[in-house]
Amino acid sequence: xxxxxxxxxxxxxxxxxxxxxxxxxxxxxxxxxxxxxxxxxxxxxxxxxxxxxxxxxxxxxxxxxxxxxxxxxxxxxxxxxxxxxxxxxxxxxxxxxxxxxxxxxxxxxxxxxxxxxxxxxxxxxxxxxxxxxxxxxxxxxxxxxxxxxxxxxxxxxxxxxxxxxxxxxxxxxxxxxxxxxxxxxxxxxxxxxxxxxxxxxxxxxxxxxxxxxxxxxxxxxxxxxxxxxxxxxxxxxxxxxxxxxxxxxxxxxxxxxxxxxxxxxxxxxxxx
DNA sequence: TATAGTGTTATCGG
DNA sequence: ACCGATAACACTAT
Numbered sequence: 001x002x003x004x005x006x007x008x009x010x011x012x013x014x015x016x017x018x019x020x021x022x023x024x025x026x027x028x029x030x031x032x033x034x035x036x037x038x039x040x041x042x043x044x045x046x047x048x049x050x051x052x053x054x055x056x057x058x059x060x061x062x063x064x065x066x067x068x069x070x071x072x073x074x075x076x077x078x079x080x081x082x083x084x085x086x087x088x089x090x091x092x093x094x095x096x097x098x099x100x101x102x103x104x105x106x107x108x109x110x111x112x113x114x115x116x117x118x119x120x121x122x123x124x125x126x127x128x129x130x131x132x133x134x135x136x137x138x139x140x141x142x143x144x145x146x147x148x149x150x151x152x153x154x155x156x157x158x159x160x161x162x163x164x165x166x167x168x169x170x171x172x173x174x175x176x177x178x179x180x181x182x183x184x185x186x187x188x189x190x191x192x193x194x195x196x197x198x199x200x201x202x203x204x205x206x207x208x209x210x211x212x213x214x215x216x217x218x219x220x221x222x223x224x225x226x227x228x229x230x231x232x233x234x235x236x237x238x239x240x241x242x243x244x245x246x247x248x249x250x251x252x253x254x255x256x257x258x259x260x261x262x263x264x265x266x267x268x269x270x271x272x
Numbered sequence: 273t274a275t276a277g278t279g280t281t282a283t284c285g286g
Numbered sequence: 287a288c289c290g291a292t293a294a295c296a297c298t299a300t
Contacts (some may be wrong), residue, residue, distance in 0.1 A: 020280055032296075059279075084279050085298080089295060115298090134297050136279060178280080187278050232278065261292070263277080275300085282294080 002082040002151055004059060004183030005226040008079075011056040014063065017090040017098040018120075018128045019051050023270070025121035033117040033132065045141055046120070049075045051128075052225040058148050058182020061088075080118075083136030089113070092125040118133050119270065152183035152223045160216045164204050171207060172200035173260030176220070184219065186262045191235045194217045198255025199271045200259040241265045 001013075002010070010090055026043035028034045034042060048068040053060055059082065065075035080088070090098045097110055108115075108131070116131040120137045130137055150159055164171070165181045174180060175189040184192065192201050196218035207215070224231045236248060243253040246267075252269035 004279080079277085082279070084296095133299090134277085134279095134295095136296065138280085167289070176279090185278050209292080238278095258288095262279095274292105277298095280295090284292085286290085286291105286297105 001233050003188050004223055005231050007056055007061060008227055009061045009230060011054050011061050013088055014054045021122035023047060023049055023120050024123040026199035027119040030117045032135055033137055033154060042141060045076050057151050058178055060145050062143055072199050077143040079140050081138040083132060084205045085134040086130055086132035086137030089129045089131055091126045093126050141183055148178055148182040149180045152181050155181055157216060161212055164207060164212050166205050168203045168205060170201045170259050173202050176260055187232045187238055190223045190265055191237045194237050196221060198271045200264050200266055214266055
């Protein structure tokens with residue numbers, strides 16, 4: 001579910017509602033989600049601190065933490081990755097979810113905290129929760145965000161051209177490579193390629209200069225549209241990922257298969 | 273009961 | 287060492 005737009009929404013929820021609240025307790029007992037830390041390690045690092053700022057690069061979020069009390073050195077960064085099914089929920093001092101916590105379509109019911117895998121409890125008794133049924137999300141201290149490529153909203157034409165000029169990988173696999181460009185997931189990739197009218201399986205090294213230009217323009221436009229719309233579910237092409245669907249532009253049947261290890265849909269005519 | 277899934281990463285082969 | 291392909295991860299919803 002979460003691609004760059006959903007993660008940006010999660011970042012905004014944290015920014016609006018979780019900063020500067022004193023951390024009174026931490027549940028880091030899920031050893032898979034909190035790997036490679038030992039249980040209690042994240043807790044010990046954060047108690048008494050506050051989240052001071054929240055950043056995002058691609059699909060990764062991290063929070064700077066304050067010193068303990070009014071002085072002392074800052075703490076480690078708290079990194080959060082939502083994986084395939086993670087959501088961030090922030091609750092107020094009464095335990096009620098702050099609006100924006102449930103921001104994508106196949107939503108859990110408000111107040112359903114069954115799949116909480118990590119949590120901060122604030123001194124005011126509110127909380128920040130990572131709710132993640134599949135447990136593929138991740139929480140860790142000082143996450144290695146420098147390994148990520150430039151954020152999809154910030155990438156320059158020069159960087160983009162350098163990444164898509166060479167190699168034999170399918171262009172979709174390259175779009176999904178977070179070391180190359182950070183934030184594009186399976187749905188954004190399909191939407192981008194559909195908008196650029198490029199076959200997902202085309203080897204990146206064979207793209208013409210004009211195609212790379214179209215791809216950059218489409219990626220930019222797609223990501224921006226999804227961010228301002230609040231999530232990838234507003235993308236026009238998403239509803240055409242279904243058996244029997246036809247291309248909303250030209251009416252040809254939509255084709256599907258596996259590209260770059262992921263389920264992929266494309267127009268059988270315009271992206272032949 | 274079987275399968276797919278909006279993400280990442282270790283491992284393997286070329 | 288680099289590049290690309292694949293399986294594995296954990297678990298729910300259909």
